[in-house]
Amino acid sequence: MNQRTILVLGASGLIGRFVTDDLRVRGFRVLGVARSLSSAQKISALDIELPILSLGAAALTRLLGDHAVDVVVNCLGVLQDGPGSDTNAVHRDFVARLLQAIGDSGRAIRLVHVSIPGSAEADRTAFATTKREAERLIAASGIPHAILRPGFVIAPSAYGGSAMLRALAAFxxxxxxxxxxxxxxxxxxEDISATIAWLAARDIDDASVKTVSWDLMQAEPVTMAGVIKRFRVAFGTVAWPRVAMPSFMLDLGAKVGDLTNHLGWAPPxxxxxxxxxxxxVTGDPSAWIAATAIAPKTLTDTIGRHPATIQDKWFARFFPVKPLIFASLVAFWLISGFIALFVSYRAAAGILSAHGFPPALVDPITIGTSLMDMSIGVLIAFRRTAAIGLVAGIVASLGYMFGAAILTPDLWIEPLGALVKTGPAIVLMCVALLMLDNR
Structure with a gap:
């Protein structure tokens, strides 16, 4: 068999990244394409950053032809509409252009599309309905395809819902x-990747897999409590007493998450x-198992057979703390600037006057530093500018500390220790900067 070339779309995501790396180990030539890749993910010349969602059908056709693609694996997906995320554009419109590109390429290409399990009658969200619309477009295209509907994906890395369940298990x-x-x-x-490898090895004219739709999941029924319990076995927290979260807290958390989603963040x-x-998450994996002879890994196979590593534990413990860190820093900068500008303006200006600042500079400096503090809070609040805001906050804090040491050294020994407390704030901003990556 000639070496097959596989194009993986969404190669920076939880499934896409694992599939890209695993298929290469299996001997396939794999192009991993994503809108953006972290520096750690750029491990091969075949890992390509490309604004894939903005490409038209003609550009996609050229991409398929230039790289002699035999199989396209579409792992692209977004959970919810927000800045830079449009469920219709990603799940439906892009798939329509991709299907046109495959048809226009003149090549025999199999499309492997990663979708979601469940019935269309139960679809209630834009995420689910647009995913299902893409399935209908693919089914009507006449192109050789496999629609894979994986259950709750358990992977070595964690993102979104899988990270949230790990965090629950750690607390x-x-x-x-x-x-x-x-x-x-x-x-x-691993079972998803093994399925894609099995499909990629099949001849394009193999009638038994020309158009298939499979649920990929273990056959034994399990609840969310069962999944979390296996994580708790790994974390050593299974015997801990636990408190159930009230339903209204879950709904409140979702509303707060929606708010931060509009700021560019992607909370689970x-x-x-x-x-x-x-x-x-339910389905019937019998057709998949019968066709491929893949024995799905059980929960015990994937979680809890070995104790969690220290990096697993740290991640799970810090994951729910991360939004609290950013929220506290946003509040710190916004409130401190607001108080100095609107609540205690005379007291703030009086500190400068009492230490010999020229009267003409007192008001501009007080107003300028207050606005700067509030601007830093706004920058940190938005995901796109958070890194800039954190660096600016660190620089501003160091400036306050060194400036006070030179101009107003007595502030270092004032009873409330305002300047002394700036040091831990700088450390917290450094921690936030180090935790900024999602992948």
């Missing part, structure tokens, strides 16, 4: 009883995530 907190009892059939990411707890969680 003595449960979701409400109703949500914990939700059916939640998992699948190991958003209204769409909670709606899909309550819907559950």
């Amino acid at each position: 003595p907190i449960d979701l409400p009883d109703k949500e914990m009892a939700t059916p939640f059939q998992p699948v190991a990411v 707890m958003r209204s769409t995530a909670i709606a899909e969680l309550r819907r559950g």
Whole structure:
């Protein structure tokens, strides 16, 4: 068999990254394409940064032809609409252009499309309905295809919902009883990759796999509580007493998550995530197992067979703390600037006057530093500018400390220790800067 060339779209994501690397180990020539790749993900000349979602059908056709692609694996997806995220554009419109490109390429190309399990009748979110619209477009295209509907994906890395479940396992907190009892059939990411490799090795004219739709998940029923319990076995927290979160707290968390989503962040707890969680993850993997002879890994195979590493534990513990760190820093800068400008302006200006600043400079400096503080808070609040805001906050804090040491050294020994407390704030901003990456 000639070496097949596989194009993986969404090669920076949880599934896409693992599939890209694993298929290369299996001997395929794999092009990993994503809108952006972290520096750690650029491990091969075949890992390509490309604004894939903005490409028209003609550009996609050239991409397929230039690289002699035999299989396209579409792992692209977004959970919820927001800045830079449009479920219609990603799930439906792009798939329509991709299908046109495959048809126009003149090549025999198989499309492997990663979708979601469940029935269309239960679709309630834009995420689910647009995913299903893409399935219908693919089914009507006449192109050789496989629609894969994986269950809850368990992978060595964690992102979104999988990170949230790890965090729950690391703390003595449960979701409400109703949500914990939700059916939640998992699948190991290795089984997804093995399925794609099996399909890629099949001849394009093989009638048995020309058009298939498979649920990929372990056959044994399991609930969300069962999945979290296996993580708790790995973390050593299974015997801890736990408190169930009230339902209103889950709904409140989703609303807060929606708010931060508009600021460019992608928290796992958003209204769409909670709606899909309550819907559950179920399916029938019998057709997939019968066709491929792949024995799905069980929960015990994927979680809990070995104790969690220290990096696993640190990640799980810090994951729910990360939004609190950023929220506290945003509040710190916004409130400190607001108080100095509107609440205690005379007192703030009086400090400068009492230390010999020229009267003409007192008001401009007081107003300027207050506005600077508030601007830093706004910069940190938005995901796109958070790094700039954190660096600016560190520089400003150091400037305040060194400036006070030279001009107003007595502030270092004032009873409330305002300047002394700036040091821990700088450390917290450094921590936030180091935690900024999502992948």
